[in-house]
Amino acid sequence: MLGAYGGSTPHHRQTSFLLDDTVAVDAGALTESLSLEAQARVRAILLTHSHMDHVASLPFLVENVFGRAEGPIEVLAPADVVMSLQSHLFNDALWPDFTRIPNHLLPVFNFRAIEVGKPFRVNGLTAMAIPVWHVVPTYGYVISDESSSIVFSGDTGPTEAIWEAARSAPNMKAVFVECSFPDEMARIADISRHFTPASLHAEMAKFPPDVPVNVYHMKPPTLAALREQVAALDEPRIRLLHDDDFLEY
Ligand SMILES: [Zn+2]
Ligand SMILES: [Zn+2]
Known part of the structure; x- marks a missing residue:
């Protein structure tokens, strides 16, 4: 990270x-x-x-x-x-x-x-780009090696296809999903097509089950409120990422 x-x-x-x-x-x-x-x-x-x-x-x-x-x-x-x-x-x-x-x-x-929706090889990994919901053309990625798959949401608000792809990927090990603004900025999040803790929580029903949910793309000026609200969700799967975190799957 x-x-x-x-x-x-x-x-x-x-x-x-x-x-x-x-x-x-x-x-x-x-x-x-x-x-x-x-x-x-x-x-x-x-x-x-x-x-x-x-x-x-x-x-x-x-x-x-x-x-x-x-x-x-x-x-x-x-x-x-x-x-x-x-x-x-x-x-x-x-x-x-x-x-x-x-x-x-x-x-x-x-x-x-x-090509969108079609697996391609990149330096020993297999990846696939799936459109998500943002204000410019934006894609999430499902990325796999022989033993594990992970999914990156890209910048997005509520969306479907990337989670479908993630649920059907073999050996899914982790979700990396954005959450940009705190709940009191929900209107800005909607207009700019990003998640807040509340909308992320609702979105989690679509995620592949039982895998860690690693949250990124927090906007630094609102980080304190975001941290509090994510903690209040009381979802043990969620982890807010930091620079220099190292994750192994
Ligand atoms: Zn961004
Ligand atoms: Zn963006």
Whole structure:
């Protein structure tokens, strides 16, 4: 767990996970949390969507690993997310187009547009992107190796398909789900399509049964209220994640 939050302070990093040292899910804070050597070991990055708290470190990571990584890093997401990053971030205005640096045959990273709802292989893992309910095109991921599956919700409010996929995945070991705002901000959560503790609690009925529920993407300014409200749910399955937590399945 490199970044457990949906915002940035000196004590809170933006959303980033790292699986098996080599596959990242989202890139909110990869450069703040990993040494240069560890950054160069990242071979693939799965993106849930284009929002800044999920991609902010991507420009700096590709610059840092220039000449260090073994071959291009793969940045994977469905085509609409890839298009958004090409048009709005790596557009030679906000940041250089590193898919053509040093040249298009030998780039620092490649985008790979993946098909929604279809399993694909990424650095020894199998993953599948499923659309969720957010204000821009956003995808959750079910990710599996030979012995375990886990599911990442992406930024979302109440949704269905990702939980169906999670319930039917073999060896499901853990849910990673967002919860952004406290209950008194339910209106903002609804408009921006995020969970509060109350709406997350209702959503849990759809989760695969009896597996840990790891909560991330808390907005730092409301963290104290969020913690209290999540604790008051009295759900032993729920754990609020922190930066640098290490989980093994
Ligand atoms: Zn976010
Ligand atoms: Zn978002």
